[in-house]
Amino acid sequence: MAKQTIGILGAGKLGLALANIGAQSGYEVLIASRKPAEQLALPVSILAPGAKPLSAEEMIAETDIIVLAIPLSKYQELPPIALKGKIIIDAMNYWWEVDGKDKVFSTIDATSSERVQAYFSDSQVVKAFNHMGYHDIQAVSSYSIDTERKAIAVAGDQPEAVEKVARIIEDFGFTPLVIGPLANGIMLEPGSPLFGANETASKLQQLMDDFADSDKGHDFFAQRVNQ
Ligand SMILES: NC(=O)c1ccc[n+]([C@@H]2O[C@H](COP(=O)([O-])OP(=O)(O)OC[C@H]3O[C@@H](n4cnc5c(N)ncnc54)[C@H](OP(=O)(O)O)[C@@H]3O)[C@@H](O)[C@H]2O)c1
Structure with a gap:
């Protein structure tokens, strides 16, 4: 059977970790950053053996499912037309403690992933x-x-795309926990007890339920969650 291809944009900490487990899980993994592919060859060969470094343009052209593992502040450097029709796995976080405060992402009228989807x-x-x-x-x-x-x-908002991503999560060795529409992604962001969680599905679900029931959850997150 032909290997399924997955593209990863961002060859930093997260991108290389995903590339490594993707390649180990039998996927054809194409990985890119802003650097030329030749400069990625050494780190990829050590940290994600089996993954294939390419230029971002080549990687995007060669796969229909692309993980964005780049800083949230950078996604608008990508031309939307290049990703037309593709599934984008948004692994990016608005993590102000690391990346600094951003006025747009600080407002909660839309979650970061809803902004990424609008773009x-x-x-x-x-x-x-x-x-x-x-x-x-x-x-x-x-x-x-x-x-x-x-x-x-x-x-995610499109069940078929969510299903495909859930399958990838499973193939990579995890249990996918589908938590509803993209807006519910607020529950995964910094500030939520789910952020940083390395838990089983039942424990993760429990954390989500507890937080949605808590005062803090009510005040900030729960209002954004479509139950
Ligand atoms: N680190 C984690 O444990 C973790 C966990 C979950 C989610 N995340 C999220 O994943 C994202 C990446 O985090 P990280 O820790 O992996 O960051 P990182 O180690 O700093 O790596 C960032 C990568 O993004 C690339 N990049 C930046 N701008 C780009 C652009 N315009 N086009 C293509 N590539 C670009 C960089 O490439 P160059 O070197 O070529 O500039 C670098 O390879 C963040 O949004 C973060 O919140 C991180």
Whole structure:
């Protein structure tokens, strides 16, 4: 059977961790950043053996499912037309403690992924791989067969695209936890107890339910969650 191809834009901590487990899971992984492919060859060969470094343009042209593993402040450097018709897995976070405050992303009239979807209006944006740290993602490759799978939450507005991404999450060694529409992705962002979670699906669901029930959740997040 032909290998399924997945593209990863961003060859930093998260991008390389995903490329590594993707390649180990039998996917054809194409990875790119702003650097020329030749400069990525060495780090990719060490940290994500089996993944193929390409230029961003080549990678985008060669796959229909692309993970954005770049800083949130950079997605508008990509021309939406280049990603038309593709599924975008939005792994980006508005993480002000690391990236600095941003007026647009500080307002909660739309979540970061809803803004990404509005920008890439002819693509299908699915939010996933946001809440778990790259080192925990990477650790899946050392799980034994008896290790209980950890969950990755996934949110999106197009059920078929969510289903495809859930399948990838499963193939990568995690349990997908579908949490509803893209707007529910607010539950995965910094400030939520789910951010940083490396938990089983039932525990992750419990964290979500508890937070939605809490005063803090009510005040900030729960109002954005479409139950
Ligand atoms: N680190 C984590 O544990 C983690 C977990 C979940 C989600 N995330 C999210 O994932 C994203 C990446 O985080 P990270 O920690 O992996 O960051 P990082 O280590 O700083 O890597 C960022 C990567 O993005 C690339 N990049 C930046 N602008 C680009 C552009 N316009 N086009 C193509 N590539 C571009 C950089 O490439 P150059 O070197 O060529 O500039 C670099 O390879 C962030 O949004 C973060 O919130 C991170």
